[in-house]
Amino acid sequence: MVDQATLANVFWFTLAAYLTLSIFSFLYKDNPFYRLAEHLIVGLSAGYWIAILWHTSLKDLWLYPLVDNSVALFSGDFRAVEIWRLSLNVIPGVLGLFMFLRFFPKIGWLSRWPIAFYLAISAGVSLPLYLQSFTVEQMRASMIPLTGNPWEIFCNLIVIAGTICGLAYFYFSMEHKGLVGGMAKFGVWVLMIGFGSTFGYTVMSRISLLIGRFRFLIDWCTLVVNYFK
């Protein structure tokens, strides 16, 4: 769908088309157009995340409650002070500032505190979550009934056998000989077919993105022609 042919739209679409063509120019070889687009995007991306994180997280989660409570505290308006909130906001601020202590070798070790906190939260959250969603749920999903028509039974058998044999391939506590060896061999076949399918699927998704970019360039041409018509 082509936007309305206004001067502003022509400008923005032309900018996007220029950047798109600059990136495609890398297919020939590294060149100034590509490098300009690359550097522009690094800057825009960093600036974008600064603004997004400021507005969606830092401002509301930390800075405004901290400033409001601090102003109330220092102006003597104690009834407006949420002392609990203020204390809770000071801690991540102090831990965050500790990150900068890496630049001071003598007290650089203090920067381990925020890292420790971050790791603790990530590890503590990940442990039950990954066990539940990646291990228990996948095992539950593999316990499928061998009923229905012969084709369904065959497919379900492949899924069950493929999962067990795939796991056998990653099991290194026993030598891959005999039964375990046979299972590991079948497992690696299933894994290779899986990797091949995933690869093919990824290529197709990239191709559809490519088609999307070409469609955009056609839209841009249409917009420019409509504007000057």
Place this chain on the structure above:
Amino acid sequence: MRREIPLLIVFVFGIFMMFQYFVPHRVSSDIYQELNNWTIIIGIFTMVIGIGSLLSVHYSRIRFKEDGWWYSIVTIVAMVGMALVGLIGGVNNDLFLNLYRFGLAPVTSTMFALLAFFIASAAYRAFRARTVLSTLLLLAAVVVMLGRVPVGEFLTNGLPEPLRLSKISEFLLYVPNTAAKRAIYIGVGLGVAAVSLKIILGIERTWLGGDGGK
């Protein structure tokens, strides 16, 4: 002090976060939410370090007039400009949205589209059918790629339905691919749990520094 306090922090907060998952109480979920907010805030402070590093790298390139130094001006101007537009005007102002829609979005999607060409050339080099396993990989990839485009359907239109490329591609994606992914996911789940436990219990200490934080 230098090692013990960080290890204690990891242990106490790690154990708490692990067990709160099983406590469906408001107090537990409130503390979980507060601690999660703290990680976001600390994460933003680390981003400040990242941005400082980006600025310092590009500033030194400009200062010493290194090769392609003027590209660094573009990076710094784009970053400061985009940040100012977003910080002053908010993330819903037209200029900020247009810079995203016509600057950032087209380039990121074109970069990914460009990967189609590089994946194809990498595949040519990697997938040459030299062993049974690489042949399996190659065949699965080719069947899935052809099975998802009209030409694949056209090529096998005369065959019975189960032998058409689209059907074989569907079978490969939903049956062996599911089995392979499940085996990998089960392994990933166990691996993440083991590493998390090692970190919480202080067995894994590489994060303290190269010498284990001595």
